[in-house]
Amino acid sequence: MVDVANVMGARADGWWRDRAGAALRLCREVLALAARGAGLPGLPGLPGARTAAAWVLVLEGRARAAAERLADSDTAAGTAAPVRVVSAPASGDDAIVGVVAEVIASGENCVVVTADRELRRRCEALGAAVAGPGWLLRLL
Numbered sequence: 746m747v748d749v750a751n752v753m754g755a756r757a758d759g760w761w762r763d764r765a766g767a768a769l770r771l772c773r774e775v776l777a778l779a780a781r782g783a784g785l786p787g788l789p790g791l792p793g794a795r796t797a798a799a800w801v802l803v804l805e806g807r808a809r810a811a812a813e814r815l816a817d818s819d820t821a822a823g824t825a826a827p828v829r830v831v832s833a834p835a836s837g838d839d840a841i842v843g844v845v846a847e848v849i850a851s852g853e854n855c856v857v858v859t860a861d862r863e864l865r866r867r868c869e870a871l872g873a874a875v876a877g878p879g880w881l882l883r884l885l
Contacts, residue, residue: 746801746844746873747775747881748859750808750837755860755878768808772815772830774885775800779828799827801844805837838864845873 753760753767760767779800804812812832833840841857845868848855855873858881859865865875 746841746848746855746857747771747803748837748841748857748861748864749802749804749811750806751859751861751864752878752881753808756882764807765810765814768804768811769814772802772804772811775802775881776815776828778885799829801829801831803831803833803837803841803844805833805835805840809833838867842867842871845871849873 749768749771750764753764753771758767758770809832812830815830831840831844838861841859841864845855845857849872855868856876857864857868857873858876858878859868860877868875
């Protein structure tokens with residue numbers, strides 16, 4: 746699960762001038778990673794995990810416009826990669842916590858990518874592992 750706003754804020758690529766554009770770039774990079782289907786080394790909190798992942802990308806605020814652009818793009822339409830885009834109607838953090846609760850309740854493992862301390866605390870309290878944006882950015 747990716748806190749898109751938090752991860753895109755971790756790199757200085759001009760995201761503040763075009764939040765939707767920066768979110769779209771990041772989402773496309775995660776789509777490409779998921780499409781490669783490679784195992785993910787060193788998943789935080791899941792020692793030795795090298796399994797394919799189902800990705801959830803959570804967009805909030807002005808970055809939500811990326812969800813429509815992504816759905817209309819050839820990249821999203823042509824991929825069989827397990828990627829779900831959630832457009833949070835209000836708080837992105839609340840949307841992430843809600844999806845984490847669903848995943849954990851279903852008996853699955855969950856890793857949340859964010860540097861937000863409060864969100865990390867809330868997700869860990871539900872049983873999710875947490876990784877910082879640098880972990881994901883290195884994989885991209």
